[in-house]
Amino acid sequence: MATATFRIWRGEKGGGEFRDYSTEITDGMVVLDAVHQIQAEQTGDLSVRWNCKAGKCGSCSAEINGMPKLMCMTRLNSLPLQQPVTIEPMKTFPHIRDLVTDVSWNFRVKERIAKFKPRRPDAPDGTWRTAQVDADRVQEFRKCIECFLCQDVCHVLRDHHMHEEFIGPRFLVYTAALEMQPLDEGDRLQDLKSQFGIGLCNITKCCTKVCPENITITDNAIIPLKERVVDRYYDPLGKLFRMFSPRGT
Amino acid sequence: MAQVDVPLVRSRFGETSRADHWWVQPVAVFLGLSAFIVYSTWAALQGQHYRFGAYLSPMYSPELFGDPLHAWFGAKASWMPAWVTGAMLILWAPGGFRVTCYYYRGAYYKAFWADPPSCTVGEPRKTYLGERSFPLIIQNIHRYFMYLALAILVILARDAWDALWFDGHFGIGVGTLVLVTNVVLLSCYTFGCHSLRHLVGGIRDRISGAPVRKQAYDCVSCLNRRHMLFAWCSLFWVAFSDLYVRMCSMGVWSDWRIF
Numbered sequence: 001m002a003t004a005t006f007r008i009w010r011g012e013k014g015g016g017e018f019r020d021y022s023t024e025i026t027d028g029m030v031v032l033d034a035v036h037q038i039q040a041e042q043t044g045d046l047s048v049r050w051n052c053k054a055g056k057c058g059s060c061s062a063e064i065n066g067m068p069k070l071m072c073m074t075r076l077n078s079l080p081l082q083q084p085v086t087i088e089p090m091k092t093f094p095h096i097r098d099l100v101t102d103v104s105w106n107f108r109v110k111e112r113i114a115k116f117k118p119r120r121p122d123a124p125d126g127t128w129r130t131a132q133v134d135a136d137r138v139q140e141f142r143k144c145i146e147c148f149l150c151q152d153v154c155h156v157l158r159d160h161h162m163h164e165e166f167i168g169p170r171f172l173v174y175t176a177a178l179e180m181q182p183l184d185e186g187d188r189l190q191d192l193k194s195q196f197g198i199g200l201c202n203i204t205k206c207c208t209k210v211c212p213e214n215i216t217i218t219d220n221a222i223i224p225l226k227e228r229v230v231d232r233y234y235d236p237l238g239k240l241f242r243m244f245s246p247r248g249t
Numbered sequence: 250m251a252q253v254d255v256p257l258v259r260s261r262f263g264e265t266s267r268a269d270h271w272w273v274q275p276v277a278v279f280l281g282l283s284a285f286i287v288y289s290t291w292a293a294l295q296g297q298h299y300r301f302g303a304y305l306s307p308m309y310s311p312e313l314f315g316d317p318l319h320a321w322f323g324a325k326a327s328w329m330p331a332w333v334t335g336a337m338l339i340l341w342a343p344g345g346f347r348v349t350c351y352y353y354r355g356a357y358y359k360a361f362w363a364d365p366p367s368c369t370v371g372e373p374r375k376t377y378l379g380e381r382s383f384p385l386i387i388q389n390i391h392r393y394f395m396y397l398a399l400a401i402l403v404i405l406a407r408d409a410w411d412a413l414w415f416d417g418h419f420g421i422g423v424g425t426l427v428l429v430t431n432v433v434l435l436s437c438y439t440f441g442c443h444s445l446r447h448l449v450g451g452i453r454d455r456i457s458g459a460p461v462r463k464q465a466y467d468c469v470s471c472l473n474r475r476h477m478l479f480a481w482c483s484l485f486w487v488a489f490s491d492l493y494v495r496m497c498s499m500g501v502w503s504d505w506r507i508f
Contacts, residue, residue: 014258066266066369086266091258131457155365159260160377182454199381203355206368219443219473223351227392227447234389 001026004076006034007084008046014095020084025076031087032060032071035099047098055212058147062099063088068149068210090152103148109167112195113175117186134182140220141177143213146170150207150217156200166197169207169217176221179228193229198222260371262363271367278360282353285484289340292491296334298498299491303412304424306491307431309335311404339401346398347484349391351443352476354380392444402439405432421507424493431483431490438479441472 004025007018021038032050039046051057053072060071065079065086079085093101122129150169156162167175175188175196192198207217215221231238265271292299292308299309300316309315314325315335347353358364365372380388409432412425439445450456450466457463472479496502 063266063369065268068369080268083268086268088266131455133457133463134455153368155368155372156377156379158369159365159372162377180454184454193381197379197381199386200377200379202358202364202379202385203351204359204365204368205355206365209368218355219476223443224447224451227444227451230389230392231447231452234386235392238392 002081004034004081005084006031006038007086008035008038008099009088010046010098012095012097016095016098018086025081027077029076030072031062031064031069031074031076031079031085034076034085035071035087047096047100049100056145058145058212061090061147061149061152063090063152068152070147070149070212073212090148092152092154092158093148105163106146106148106151106168106170109171110174112191113167113171113178114186114188114191116178116181116184118183119185128183130182137220138177138180138182140215141173143215144170144173145213147212149210149212153206153210154201155204155206156197156202162197162200166200169201169222171196172198172201172225173215173217173221176225179225189229189232192225193233198225198229201226259375262371262373263366264371265367265369267367267369271370275360275363275366278356281481281484282357282360285488288488289344289491292488292495293334293336293340294332295495296336298495299335301424301494301498301504303415304422304428304494304497304504305408305411306494307405307408307428307435307487308340308491310401310408311339313338342394342397343401343487346391346394346439347480349388349394350480351391352480354388356477392448395439395442395444398439398442399445402432402436405435408432415506422504423507424497424504426507427486427490427493431486434479434483434486437472438476438483440469441474441476441479442469443473443476445469446473 001024003022005020005022007020010016010019021042023034023037023041025034032048032053035046035048039048048060048071050060050072052059055070055073058070061068062071063069063086064071064074068090071087076085087099089095089099089101090103093103093105096102118128121127148170151157154168156166157168175192178184178186179188201222203218203223205218208215208219211217289308292306299306300312300319305312305319312320312335314320314322314329317324320335359366363373364377378385380386405428409425409428412428413419413421415422446466446469449469450462453459453462456466493502497504
């Protein structure tokens with residue numbers, strides 16, 4: 001039976017070191033299987049957060065060979081096993097212990113985004129009518145599992161620690177889902193420009209690359225929001241044109 | 250904004266746990282864009298050999314001043330400095346379109362500014378302003394360059410049409426195919442622009458009641474998914490088109506007439 005070496009970050013609250021663990025591997029194993037096996041056989045105090053093991057809960061986010069990934073969705077046969085596989089906690093969030101980080105900042109950010117504000121009902125019975133084609137565009141954003149890998153890889157948060165000025169790709173997707181929602185009347189453009197720091201995104205597309213749900217974060221959410229901000233604040237001719245055009249929604 | 254207590258541990262420049270060849274892409278982008286900048290600057294400074302028979306180099310189109318028979322405004326004005334060429338008068342428009350393009354921005358921020366060098370790779374600078382303040386806030390002008398790029402596309406399409414006529418007779422030469430391919434690739438790139446996508450449909454939350462707008466949005470979105478591919482193909486082909494016309498004009502290459 002084959003063995004592979006896993007170089008896992010061990011420590012608490014930012015401190016610690018890499019430790020090597022060798023374990024037997026079998027066909028079909030994912031990184032989380034190997035971590036659980038190491039936890040069961042070699043080091044019972046290894047902390048790792050996980051839940052569904054099916055790529056849907058977004059709990060087991062970590063950095064595998066330097067790239068943010070879900071441990072449960074990273075097959076070992078997709079990694080070069082002739083060298084140790086490094087597994088680290090996400091670097092953008094406060095470290096708690098071993099592979100576990102405190103992602104609660106994300107939940108506080110979410111609370112600051114203006115909630116869904118539906119327009120007046122279309123029908124007397126208080127219901128709305130939405131064409132499928134209009135729902136399709138925002139449907140993609142609903143796939144987000146909030147694993148926060150996009151937040152982890154974003155250099156504005158990861159390298160520049162601008163957590164107070166930038167909400168990150170995850171919440172730009174969340175804002176896009178609300179802004180482009182055909183029933184919503186809320187207006188978040190002023191917040192996007194000032195408080196949410198959309199101008200800090202410099203379109204590296206790293207968030208799109210690491211998204212386990214393959215959401216086209218940059219092209220379908222962030223850039224369209226940037227364009228809406230340009231519409232309102234940086235396009236005088238467009239503004240003039242719209243003043244004399246029939247109002248759209 | 251919500252605060253977070255993250256110990257400020259900055260990675261050193263180039264520091265990463267990545268085991269793959271992450272540097273290949275930024276180096277390739279750096280070399281590709283540098284090669285184009287060097288060639289187009291050289292070509293723009295030449296001011297000659299940009300026309301061969303019915304072919305006009307896209308770097309010199311539209312020809313505003315120059316050959317009195319073809320130029321829009323006749324011969325070059327006497328008040329213009331001798332070193333100003335026709336290309337210098339127009340290249341700022343397509344150049345501005347590419348410099349402010351969303352794809353190129355992401356690519357050259359990585360390749361030329363290392364901001365970041367690649368995903369999860371340490372950066373050389375501690376400060377970061379992004380595109381929310383001067384100078385990069387100017388990138389928001391992109392849609393205006395897009396309008397100019399659309400106008401230039403029409404002119405280049407006219408040039409491709411002119412390249413079908415040799416002394417008043419219809420014909421096709423290799424140069425014709427080169428210029429037609431140039432227009433096709435530039436169209437695929439320009440019509441896949443993120444700003445155009447926004448203006449034709451993204452600006453609205455509901456496009457179900459506007460079938461033409463919906464169709465246009467779908468077409469632009471389709472091209473937008475391959476925006477990077479067309480950005481590179483069209484960039485290469487513009488330079489090659491200029492090179493082809495230049496080589497033919499200098500007598501180095503012979504234009505082969507297909508019929």
